[in-house]
Amino acid sequence: MKRKIIHVDMDAFFASIEQHDNPEYKGKPVIVGGLSGRGVVSTCSYEARKYGIHSAMPMYMAKKLCPHGIFLSVRRKRYEEVSAQIFDILYNITSMVEPVSIDEAYLDVTDIDKNPEIIALEIKNKVKETTGLTISVGISYNKFLAKLASDWNKPDGLMAITENMVPDILKPLPVSKVHGIGEKSAERLKSMGINTIEDLLKLSQENLIEIFGKVGVEIYNRIRGIDERPVETMREIKSIGKEKTLEKDTKDKRILLHYAKLFSDIISEELTKERFYARTVTVKIKTSDFAVHTKSKTLDKYMRLSEDIYEVAKEIIENWKIEQYVRLIGLSVSNLSPIKYEQLSFLDKNVVKAIKAENVAIEINKKVGRKIVKKASELLKEDTMQRRD
Numbered sequence: 269m270k271r272k273i274i275h276v277d278m279d280a281f282f283a284s285i286e287q288h289d290n291p292e293y294k295g296k297p298v299i300v301g302g303l304s305g306r307g308v309v310s311t312c313s314y315e316a317r318k319y320g321i322h323s324a325m326p327m328y329m330a331k332k333l334c335p336h337g338i339f340l341s342v343r344r345k346r347y348e349e350v351s352a353q354i355f356d357i358l359y360n361i362t363s364m365v366e367p368v369s370i371d372e373a374y375l376d377v378t379d380i381d382k383n384p385e386i387i388a389l390e391i392k393n394k395v396k397e398t399t400g401l402t403i404s405v406g407i408s409y410n411k412f413l414a415k416l417a418s419d420w421n422k423p424d425g426l427m428a429i430t431e432n433m434v435p436d437i438l439k440p441l442p443v444s445k446v447h448g449i450g451e452k453s454a455e456r457l458k459s460m461g462i463n464t465i466e467d468l469l470k471l472s473q474e475n476l477i478e479i480f481g482k483v484g485v486e487i488y489n490r491i492r493g494i495d496e497r498p499v500e501t502m503r504e505i506k507s508i509g510k511e512k513t514l515e516k517d518t519k520d521k522r523i524l525l526h527y528a529k530l531f532s533d534i535i536s537e538e539l540t541k542e543r544f545y546a547r548t549v550t551v552k553i554k555t556s557d558f559a560v561h562t563k564s565k566t567l568d569k570y571m572r573l574s575e576d577i578y579e580v581a582k583e584i585i586e587n588w589k590i591e592q593y594v595r596l597i598g599l600s601v602s603n604l605s606p607i608k609y610e611q612l613s614f615l616d617k618n619v620v621k622a623i624k625a626e627n628v629a630i631e632i633n634k635k636v637g638r639k640i641v642k643k644a645s646e647l648l649k650e651d652t653m654q655r656r657d
């Protein structure tokens with residue numbers, strides 16, 4: 269049986285809240301983000317988009333494009349408050365909710381004996397009534413298509429993609445619309461003369477594997493309307509991290525090590541709080557040309573102490589031949605486990621399961637998406653809060 273999946277996404281979330289809370293900003297270009305010298309745009313209103321401003325753009329560039337715009341810093345607490353109201357509405361419909369971000373989620377409504385378009389309208393009305401804001405809703409039979417549908421006629425959109433519309437409706441879309449094809453891959457495809465999904469459909473699965481590696485299979489299926497990814501209601505913490513855009517681009521490793529030390533402390537605290545141990549340490553740098561590079565190291569043992577994490581980070585940074593100036597440094601840990609590896613071997617598998625379940629339960633108790641999805645991005649400061657449309 270085909271599933272019924274709904275994807276919901278608030279429209280220009282942060283900027284819309286600011287316009288709602290400050291009616292004098294309505295109809296004006298509002299830009300929310302890091303206001304310090306090197307901050308970036310988190311969200312901007314649709315009026316601001318007309319000037320070419322978009323999320324993740326450096327703030328100074330946005331100011332150049334729209335000098336008379338209303339520039340505001342991020343009021344995270346307020347946005348989380350509104351987010352909680354929205355997730356309450358979603359959880360009232362079903363417990364099959366997968367939070368994706370502060371303002372975005374998937375719902376599996378297969379088991380609800382109601383037309384999904386009616387459910388979608390209920391969500392839209394309720395969100396409007398409760399928060400005064402608009403939400404875009406997409407309906408389809410898998411996650412990829414539902415997300416595509418919610419993006420179809422933003423803002424305040426409502427769109428359903430049914431089986432008989434696929435693949436025709438997808439054909440004219442640019443390849444960047446396919447989940448799994450990032451900016452870089454899209455550029456590469458473009459240089460090969462592949463611009464639309466229609467072009468992509470002409471390639472064999474082998475071709476796609478050559479281009480994308482393993483993901484090629486998923487991409488091959490996705491553009492044919494096949495995406496079996498379930499709506500994951502309980503998401504375990506996958507990684508914990510912290511990053512910082514530097515005041516000034518640097519090649520000085522001492523500065524990078526200084527931040528690695530600082531982040532190790534924060535990550536260690538977070539691991540303790542969440543009762544996790546980690547086995548993999550990843551250092552991320554963004555160079556002055558905005559290219560992102562990461563290097564990871566996975567150990568045999570699990571760690572939680574700041575010194576242990578720093579030790580690995582230090583090794584990575586010291587051995588890294590960094591050619592360009594660095595503009596952002598980040599550190600994260602992943603491969604998380606609720607118990608130490610040494611203990612693990614002594615325990616029965618069921619016990620391990622129980623401990624894992626307990627951790628999941630703690631997460632659920634925190635209830636709303638912003639808590640459940642405690643990924644690296646969660647712990648970041650305003651200047652790295654990006655791409656919240």
Ligand SMILES: [Mg+2]
Pocket residue numbers: 277278279280281371372656657
């Ligand atoms: Mg959004």
